[in-house]
Amino acid sequence: MSDDLKKGLEGVLVAESGLSSIDGDVGRLIYRGYTIEDLARGASYEEVLYLLWNGHLPSEDELEPFTAALMDEREVDDDVLATMEKLAAADEQPMAALRTAVSMFSAYEPEAEADPDDLDATLRKGRRITAKIPTALAAFERYRLGEEPVDPDPDLGLAANFLYMLTGEVPDDIAAETFDQALILHADHGLNASTFTSMVIGSTMADIYSAVTGGISALSGPLHGGANQDVMEVLIEIDESDLDHREWVEQATEQGRRIPGFGHRVYNVKDPRAKILQERSEELAENGEDKWYNYTTTIEQYLTDEKGLGEKGIAPNVDFYSGSVYYQLGIPIDMYTPIFAMSRAGGWIAHVLEYQEDNRLIRPRARYTGPQDQEFVPLEER
Known part of the structure; x- marks a missing residue:
């Protein structure tokens, strides 16, 4: 084992992934082989989620039930909404409110007892998280404004629906398409700090709620999100x-x-x-x-x-x-990083699932720099 120190894991390979690749010298980003330009200009966020989670772009017959399943999971429990209202009244930061919401989602998970090795169940849980985050975030903002949350619109896609729940008005096509593109652009980006955090948590076989909550926590730091x-x-x-x-x-x-x-x-x-x-x-x-x-x-x-x-x-x-x-688009400034998390959650889930297919507990080591051969003195003699 090498004793070379790599602060921040700079340049260290810790995993293999077929999800996204970055060529920083030419400015190229791909998701599963597709350029970000083609995906942003030709696909929807739902299609990109399907791609990341299933390995290929969906056909129309595959996309329809996938989108319908996401729509069916948009509602959040009244207890979550009540907590969002309390946090808004306490002037909590949006990222902290989101962290709390995702952690609470697990209390109402219908497959909470599923075996951690059941990756199909993990994917379904991830789908629920992805569907509910926009609803919880929009409700938090509405409560901050002293207004009631807006129920999800079953006729709108994820991006347009978030803007609708946020403002109470159906966005025009340009706004909806722009926001949908923004979600696609932020969906994944290699092993950044929040993605790696989610993977580390996932490598312990903790549930996907823990992994996404950890990703949100990592993203909240000013050196990553914001x-x-x-x-x-x-x-x-x-x-x-x-x-x-x-x-x-x-x-x-x-x-x-x-x-x-x-x-x-x-x-x-x-x-x-x-x-x-x-x-x-x-x-x-x-x-x-x-x-x-x-x-x-x-x-x-x-x-x-x-x-x-x-x-x-x-x-x-x-x-x-x-x-x-x-x-x-009229989005409050302190909601920008939570929106980043709303998009990136799809990537976090994809990386956890990919890593757990051939899981090995992530356990690096540190070089010890403390004292050696200290003489122990009993408490009564110190």
Whole structure:
């Protein structure tokens, strides 16, 4: 066994996966062999879930019952809703509320006694989690506004239904398609911190509720999720400034301030997901307010072209454009990371299922750096 220390498991292979692959040098992301561009522009989020969970894109005959099963599982128990109302009244953070909701879902799981080795049952549980998260999240936001939750609409897909439950209004086609694309783009992304956390929990054969709750907890950290919220807060700061947005960026960079949404642990070029969301941001701008799109494109041009950061492998990542896109859709800023979790839950579930097919408990080791040969002194003599 090698004694080489790899802080943060940098560059360490810990598993094999057929789910997603990233080529950071050319900006390529695939899910099970399909490019993210083809999936985002040609498939629905439900189709991508089916792909991740079943290994192939569904036919129409396969997609219909799969979608119907998701729809049937959207309702959450009244006790969960009551807890969301209490958490909203206590001014709890949305990610913490989501963590609590998913943990509570297990109390009402009809297959709670299923054997941990029954991966078909685990998949059905994962489907229930995925279907219920949007309902619980939207209810939490409605309670924060002092309004009653909106029941799921059986005629709407997962993306459109979330926007409907959030606002009480059926979204137009552009909004629904944009949000559906955003969910696809965030569904999976290799062994990031939250996915690896879910896999570690899954490797103990804990239930899928524990694994997804762990993924949410990992994603809540500011070094993983939350960058899209940071981006939008910066854009609002620019908008409220007396400076032109280009002047603001120039001044901020001269002061050594870091602009969120730039750079990535894996990508050395522009994140392919950012390119797709930039297109949607432009389309939303053409049908509404265009300043947020103008701000982001100006910042990107200045930092990558004029400041030359692009030459150093620092380019926009998915968070840089998802923040403004969500804002254009009317989504509250502190709901951005929970939405990330809502999408990524599908990927977490897929990775747990894949790993458990040939499970081995994940148990790394640490290099001991503490003292040796300490002499023990009885308590009464210390």
